[in-house]
Amino acid sequence: MGDPGPTGRFGDFGGRYVPESLMPACLELEVAFREAWADPEFHRHFESILATYGGRPTPVTECHRLSDRLGIRLLLKREDLAHTGSHKLNNVIGQALLTERMGKPRMIAETGAGQHGVASATAAALFGLECTVFMGEVDTQRQALNVFRMELLGAEVRTVTSGSRTLKDAVNEALREWVATVEDTHYCLGSVMGPHPFPYMVREFQRIVGTEARAQCEALLGGAPDVVVACVGGGSNAIGTFSGFVDTGARLVGVEAAGGAAATNGVPGVVHGMKSRLLQDEDGQILEALSISAGLDSPGIGPEHAHLGAIGRAEYRSATDEEVLGAFSALAETEGIIPALEPAHGLAWIIAEAGRDIPAGSSVLLTLSGRGDKDVAQVRELLAGGR
Numbered sequence: 001m002g003d004p005g006p007t008g009r010f011g012d013f014g015g016r017y018v019p020e021s022l023m024p025a026c027l028e029l030e031v032a033f034r035e036a037w038a039d040p041e042f043h044r045h046f047e048s049i050l051a052t053y054g055g056r057p058t059p060v061t062e063c064h065r066l067s068d069r070l071g072i073r074l075l076l077k078r079e080d081l082a083h084t085g086s087h088k089l090n091n092v093i094g095q096a097l098l099t100e101r102m103g104k105p106r107m108i109a110e111t112g113a114g115q116h117g118v119a120s121a122t123a124a125a126l127f128g129l130e131c132t133v134f135m136g137e138v139d140t141q142r143q144a145l146n147v148f149r150m151e152l153l154g155a156e157v158r159t160v161t162s163g164s165r166t167l168k169d170a171v172n173e174a175l176r177e178w179v180a181t182v183e184d185t186h187y188c189l190g191s192v193m194g195p196h197p198f199p200y201m202v203r204e205f206q207r208i209v210g211t212e213a214r215a216q217c218e219a220l221l222g223g224a225p226d227v228v229v230a231c232v233g234g235g236s237n238a239i240g241t242f243s244g245f246v247d248t249g250a251r252l253v254g255v256e257a258a259g260g261a262a263a264t265n266g267v268p269g270v271v272h273g274m275k276s277r278l279l280q281d282e283d284g285q286i287l288e289a290l291s292i293s294a295g296l297d298s299p300g301i302g303p304e305h306a307h308l309g310a311i312g313r314a315e316y317r318s319a320t321d322e323e324v325l326g327a328f329s330a331l332a333e334t335e336g337i338i339p340a341l342e343p344a345h346g347l348a349w350i351i352a353e354a355g356r357d358i359p360a361g362s363s364v365l366l367t368l369s370g371r372g373d374k375d376v377a378q379v380r381e382l383l384a385g386g387r
């Protein structure tokens with residue numbers, strides 16, 4: 001997966017569909033990122049923080065008991081073991097370093113479920129940056145504990161009361177704030193979404209997941225696995241993982257929530273400065289994704305996923321809430337790992353297709369993008385409710 005060039009296009013997707021007022025901010029960021037990413041010192045600093053603070057490299061774990069049950073060889077890339085419990089740290093450390101390099105004292109971010117907000121607040125605390133997180137009013141109520149976490153970390157949470165008062169409105173508000181304060185503020189966007197250079201830059205910061213996993217698979221399997229699986233919300237953990245295997249013969253499979261399957265059910269459209277596949281109604285209004293997993297409640301996917309799907313290099317599947325709950329319990333019981341609900345979607349697809357679409361005996365790598373502590377209370381209620 002290469003450089004999308006100055007226009008930021010991945011085939012028919014991507015680009016920079018922003019009003020004139022946002023163009024200077026995007027251009028300034030692109031220049032700053034390209035300079036930083038060409039600087040070996042920046043890479044050294046990035047990797048050193050991820051090692052000494054973030055806990056990288058994360059291991060690959062072979063799931064012996066679940067593999068026996070499924071008749072495949074299942075490996076997990078353990079992003080759940082990174083600081084703050086998910087892959088999100090890779091991206092926010094990269095962007096915080098860039099903020100510092102640009103000489104800006106402040107970072108803003110959008111958040112839906114609160115996880116990217118918490119990750120951004122974490123990185124801001126580490127770098128001594130001011131941090132404001134935009135969050136829809138509905139989400140602040142659903143995710144009160146994450147609001148408290150962000151405040152503990154020294155961030156200001158700004159409640160967004162426009163539109164549906166959820167993630168897409170928080171993104172709009174953050175973009176507006178960015179334009180108004182770009183002199184001293186960087187917008188730390190949370191996935192491989194938005195206008196160029198974000199989908200490219202966030203992929204590069206998450207590439208470390210795939211690079212590590214590739215070497216770890218070489219050591220364990222003597223080559224790439226047959227199938228590489230990751231869940232897709234916006235698509236950052238998946239694109240980071242895929243980047244390590246795109247040049248191999250491995251099947252690349254992204255798994256979405258059945259209620260938010262933008263790669264499968266979405267139609268090409270423009271939102272938040274990018275062209276991609278989006279869930280839209282007949283009038284072109286963006287639809288809200290519905291899933292038990294707040295982290296996969298994204299009405300669209302990153303443009304590079306839309307492109308990988310269009311050229312047939314990656315496949316996109318979905319899992320229902322019920323399958324996800326089954327996978328969540330199965331991993332806990334057989335391997336002693338409680339996964340986040342997001343990667344439980346990837347596991348649900350693997351469990352459903354082992355011996356079918358995934359031939360018996362296949363080696364399968366799943367990126368376990370996060371740990372399940374945040375989801376335990378919700379799963380308890382769902383299981384008690386007889387689902």
Ligand SMILES: *Cc1c(COP(=O)(O)O)cnc(C)c1O
Nearest residue numbers: 191233234235236237342369370
């Ligand atoms: C946020 C999150 C996701 C979804 O984001 P992507 O950009 O699609 O990776 C997936 N898993 C976990 C654990 C998350 O926190």
